[in-house]
Amino acid sequence: MLLLLPPEILARVLLFLELPDLMRMHQVHSNLRQYIQSFHILQYHIATQSAFIEDNPNSSLPISERLELLKKREEGWARCNIDFRRVIRLEHQPGDDLDVLTDGIYLSGDEDGHNLHYVQLPSKPEDPIEWRTIDIQKPVVEVGLSVLEHDLLAALTSDQYVYEVQLLQLSTGKAHPRAQLATLFVRDKSEENMFQRVGIEIAGVNLVLIGARHESFDHELDRDYVYMFDWTSGELKLKFDVPASTYCNIIFLTPELVLLPNSDDFVLDIWAIPPRSSASMSLPTAPVSERENPPAPLVSLALPQLSPIYRVFNIYCSAKPNPTASSTPPAENTASYASKLFRTAPRDTLIICNMLVRAFPGPIIEQRCMLWTMFLRRADVLAAFTKVTGGQWTKDGWLQDGQWKTPDNTEFGSGSSGGDLYTSAVATVKVAYESWGVDITRWLGSMWHPSWVTTNAGTRCVYPLAHDFERLFVLDFNPYTVRRSKHENTVRDGGIVTGFPFAQPFSGKLAYTYTDIPWEEQEGSWEGDEDKWQDSFLLMDEEILLEVRNSNVFKHITARICGNDLHDAYHPQELIDVIARVAHQLAEDDELVRHVVFELCAGSDTRRPGGSTSLQRRS
Structure with a gap:
């Protein structure tokens, strides 16, 4: 009966199928296979699901063109084909620590510390570069961005007395129209409670901020502070503090x-x-250690046990893009949203956790330093959480009946319930690593390299598998990509991790496929090592590899124009004009100069055969 339906209606019916079911029908039924191959909308449906992509329904581009662009993007990442390269000179004196790349926006601070500068990175070689500046009028400590969902810039600022979060509309630089309060008060400031490290993330109406206070004379004062806001209403939902680090x-x-x-x-x-x-969820001012019923996490997923002499100093984690609230309209007025055809579904993104491990005791200079990176997928963590909680978690954020009841499941540890979720000392369910992590994590370790931290976006990351850090690899944890790449001998299925710093062997079986990107040394003559590029680092977005470089003494510029790597639409004379303008500017400026080098990964059809795919350092 299904095949008696008109083809257009049948195609719409097939759109309701998940990818595994759709592919089974493609394999076993010739008529259905013909339908799937004939309708671009079905092919696009398959392509988006296999790439874990969310489509932008407001895009005016035809489905056939979106399908072609998505295929080119996926092929470009699979083969590391660089569509084009451009070098951009920052039009401001950059600060030290503020660099953000998300949703096609690169943002950085300046030396003054009161201004933020950002640029929409182009998707085509001919796209213009336009830097914009937002005057914050106070020293900026850290920023959080929600570009596509809210057109929101949240800037943590500090003056002599207080820490505050300013809520601004990125596209205008003015107070965000959806925020009832333009500024969120965080805490008073003094010499005794200054933040040394801050993190800000935004999803839906929720904004979470972590501020750490370290290295005080009285170590009892060293605490990490966590704040959870509804940024639209200005309401502080929850705050608590925990021991430093x-x-x-x-x-x-x-x-x-x-x-x-x-x-x-x-x-x-x-x-x-x-x-x-609410009244039952009051926000006490006493430190957590002094409260009768401090807040507690719902679940703690244990990591492999460390040997006694080793300690993890910090765990730096990243996952892009963030989840969005389905009831929240996207920031359709932004150029970034209008130009975005699709993005990785937040549920399926890769999470990376970079862990700095040191051995004790002994002087710090003699301590062995290692960088371990754990990879896992957001969907797998959510599945483990759902299994642990026995489905008691509801979509509105409450447990059933407002109570936490530990599942009767000895596989995942134990705990007892008690009272309201947010005001009572709720028993945290502790889950052994062997019960949750073996099949859904992957671990890679190396001796610590001070200029490298793994960067990621979507299901991919860039990682230096070689110990000399001169070769970079794109690692893709998309299970469909891994399955397709089995015959290419580029898949790593995982195995047993042994040796320091872990107390005993353990397994991490999450598979990935990799592609090599040569990372070549800087060419040219230099007066000394101190004149080479300093503090080089890499940022990654879903379509961009962005290399940021600092130079102590920067006297000239050398631009490598590789025809094989350039988009045909970019006329050589335009490149000559750009280089001439930049060279003229540099001739008049001997101060610290910073450049952004970004590379757009797209399809190989825009490249001529035999082109280099290396990501080269530039003088």
């Missing part, structure tokens, strides 16, 4: 659940964000 970064699992990697206990804590404040 406990929390450093935030990963949203859903707009209501956050994953906080715990360096102190070496676990992954999953916290609930309250849906609202």
